[in-house]
Amino acid sequence: MKEKIVLIDGHSILNRAFYGLPNLTNSEGLHTNAVYGFLNILFKILEEEKPQYLTVAFDLHAPTFRHEMYAEYKGTRKPMPEELREQVPLMKQVLEAMGVKIAEQEGYEADDILGTLARRGEREGRDVTIVSGDRDLLQLATDTILVRIPKTRMGKTVIEDYHTAEVLEKYQVTPPQIIDLKALMGDTSDNIPGIPGVGEKTATKIIAEYGSVENAHEHLEEIKPKKAMESLRDHYDLAELSKKLATIDTDSPIDWDYESARIGSLYTPEAYDIFRRLDFKNLLTRFDSQKAESLKGPEVKLLEEFQEAEEACRRAAAARRAGICILPEQGQIAGLAVSLSAEDTFYIPAGGFLTPDYLKTVAERIMAEVPEVSTFGLKGLMKYARAPRQEGFFDIQIAAYLLNPLKSVYTYDDIAKEYLGAVIPSAEDIFGSVKLPGASVMTPEQAACYAGQTAFVSLAAREPLSGALEEQHMKQLFLEIEMPLVFTLADMEEAGIEVHAEELQEYGRNLQVRIDEVEKKIYEQAGETFNINSPKQLGVILFEKLKLTGGKKTKSGYSTAADVLERLAPDAPVVADILEYRQLTKLKSTYADGLMNYVAADGRIHSSFNQTITATGRISSTDPNLQNIPVRMELGRQIRKVFVAKEGCVFIDADYSQIELRVLAHLSGDEKLIQAYREASDIHRITASEVFHVPFDQVTPLQRRNAKAVNFGIVYGISSFGLSQDLSISRKEAADYIEKYFQTYPKIKEFLDRTVKEAKDKGYVDTMFGRRRPVPELKSSNYMQRSFGERVAMNSPIQGTAADIIKIAMIRVNERLKREQRKARLLLQVHDELLIECPMEEVDQVCALLEEEMRGAASLAVELEVDMHTGKNWYEAK
C-alpha cells in the first residue's frame, strides 16, 4: 500500500465553512461556525482517505502579496469579516490540540506550500490529496495528486474530486492549462484579472485549441471571436501578469518533514477540552465513538500458542524494564499482560499448556529478573505472583495518589491522560460498562486490551510520574515509605486474623434476644409498630406522635442522631430504648452478621488495607473494615473476644500514646507543651492545670475532661462552635477555653496561623515527610467552605505526619520480624495501633523489637511512647 498525504488549504476551507454554515457561537460568545465546518470536512476526508500524513497550510498574512498586487491594482479587495477573522487563530489552536501539523511560511502563500508538498510527495512515491475550495489548485492535479473541492449544497457537504481525467472532462484542458485558462478568463475570487471580454467559454475554446496563452498570442490572427483576438492583442501584458499570478510555485523552500506531519491520535485530551469549550457537542460524541479506533495506546498482541508465548516471555525476562498486569479469576491467574514498549505489548490468556501456574512462573521470573518493574496496583498483583526483592518496583497508582490524594479513584486511563497526554481505552470503553466483569465472561480480545493497556501505561507513565514526584519533593516518601509499605500490607492481608466463628454466632444470637425485647418496649411506648431503623418514621413518632420538642432538622426531616436525642430528652424512657436498640442492631448487622460473611476457609478474615484512599495519608480498611471494631462501649468491646491469636500464639497490641498531640508539640515547637510531655504522664491533666491555673493535683475531673476536649479540638482544627457542641457548653465558654489554651501554648497558635497562611499561599499543606494535601477549599468564596479549608489545613499536617510515622514503624517491624526469622506476624494497623500475632516463646523479643521500632520511627522534640498489652484475644490485649 502506498502511503498517503492529505494537504489542506486552511484559509480556503475555513472560508468555505464560514459562508456555508449559519452563525454559530459558543457560550462565551465566540464565533465557531467556520471552525466547526472545517472540522466536519476534515473528519470526512480523513475517514475516506485514511492517510498517514496530514498538513494544513495557511497564508501568514491573508490575503497575501500576490493577491495584494491585484487588489491594489483593482482596488476591490473585500475585507475579511470580523466573525471569520477571529476564528483563524482559534482554528490553529484546535489543530494544534489535535496534534495536526500546520505549515505556514513567511513570503509564501498556502497555495505554494500545497503545491510544493504535493509535488514532493508525488516525486517520493506517495499518493497526495489536496483539499481546497479554490479551483486555482486544479492546476496541481495529476494521476497521483487528487484535488478535492468541498461544496455545500442544501446544507450537505459534497466533494468534487479531480485527477487529470476529471479536469480534462470538466474543463476540456489539462491541469497545467488551467493556469492559461485563468490567465485569459481571470478569477475574481482569486483576484486574477484575466483579459477583458473573455469569459470561460472563449478561454476554454482558445486554450483547448492552442494549448497556451503564449501559443495563442503567436497565432493571434487565427483567434476566432474578433473581440477575443483584439483583447488578447491589446491586453497581452495583463494575460502575462494573470498567468504569473495564477501559477502556483511548486518549488518553495518549505520547512516540513514527514515525522511532524504523521497523524497520531487526533482525539487528545487537549482536543477534547477545546471541543467542549467550543460547545461542539456533535463532534464530542463522534470523538467518543471514534476514540477506540484512533488511540495512542499500543496494539496488544494476543499470544495463545505456547511457542510464541514462551518466546515473548524470554524476551520479557531479559528486558531492562517492563510493565506487567495480571488478570485474576477465582484466585487464579486468568491472563498475564506484559509491556516492554509501545511496540511490544502482549497478553497471554491461561488455557491449554499455558496453565495459570505457568503464567505465575513467568510473572515471577519477570519480577525477579527485570530491573525496573512497573505496575498498576502492585499489592493486588502480589496475591498471584511474588517478587524475591522489593527494589526496582514502581506502582503508578500509588504515585498518582501521592501527587493528588483527593481523587476517589485512580484509573490507568486517567493516569495516561494526565501524565502521558494519551487517550487510551478505559475499562468502560472496552467492556461497555463501568464495572469490570469477571475474566471468564470477557472475550480474549477484551482481556488482552484491558490488561495490555494497563501494563503499557504502567510502563510508560513511570518516568513522568517519577519526575513529578521528584519535582514535588515526594520521591523519597514514595521510595522509602509508600512502596515498601505495599509489601508490608500484602503480608498483612495474606496473614489475616483468626476469628472464632462459633462464638461470633453466639454473640449475634444473644444480641437478637435483647433486640426483640427492646423492640417490643418501643412499640408499646409508641402505641404502634414502625421501622425504628428508618430515621424518617422514627422522627414522626418522636416529634409528632410523642410530641418531643426542640428537635433539630436535617435536609430531609428531623434529626434523630444519638447526641441530639440525648440532649433533647435525657430522661425519656423511649429515647433510652431507641438508643439501646440502635446500638444493638448496629452490633448485630455490621459486626456479628457482617463479619461472619468474611470468615474464609482458613478460619481467618483477610481484610483489605487500602493505600490510596485518604486525603491525609492514613490507610483504610475494607471488606471488612477492621479499623472500626467496637471498643468504647463494653457490650461492643466484647466482640473483640472472637478475634483470637492462633494456637501457641498471643496477640501483642501496641499503640502510640497521643501521637498526634506529640506531633503537634514537635511541629509547633511550643516549649510549654514539649516540657509538659517531658515531665508528666497525664497530658490532659497538666493541660487543665496550666489552662485553668490550678495546681496539678487539684485538677477536677471536669477540668480534665474539658482540657482533653480542647486538646482534641486543636488537632481537628479548632473552632469554638465545634468545641461547644462536643462539650455541650455555650460557644462563648468554648471560645474562652480556646483563648486560654492559646495563652498557655502561644507557639501552637502561631503554628496553626502560619500553617493556614502558608496553605493559602501555596494551595497545599504538607507533612514532616513531605506528603502533600491540596486544600482547594481555601479559595472558596463560601464562608463555610473556606472555614473547612482552614480546619483541614490545620489538621492534615498533624494527622498526616502521624500516619507517616506509623507507616515507617510498620515497615520496620515487618522487616525485622522477617530478618530475625520470627514466626510473629503483623496483622492489623488501626491508625495509631499495631496488632501482632506472636508465638508465646517470642513474646519478650518481639515486644522489645516493637517498642524499639515504633519509638524509633521518627525523632521528635518529644519522645514517642508506646503502650503494649498481650492476650489470647483482642479484648484481652487492648
Next chain:
DNA sequence: GTGGTCACG
C-alpha cells in the same frame, strides 16, 4: 445512588 446514622482513630 444518596443521606442518615454510628462504629473506630
Next chain:
DNA sequence: ACGTACGTGACCACG
C-alpha cells in the same frame, strides 16, 4: 446571618 469539629467504612431506608 450563616451553621461545623479531622479522617474513614458499613448498613439501612428510600427514591
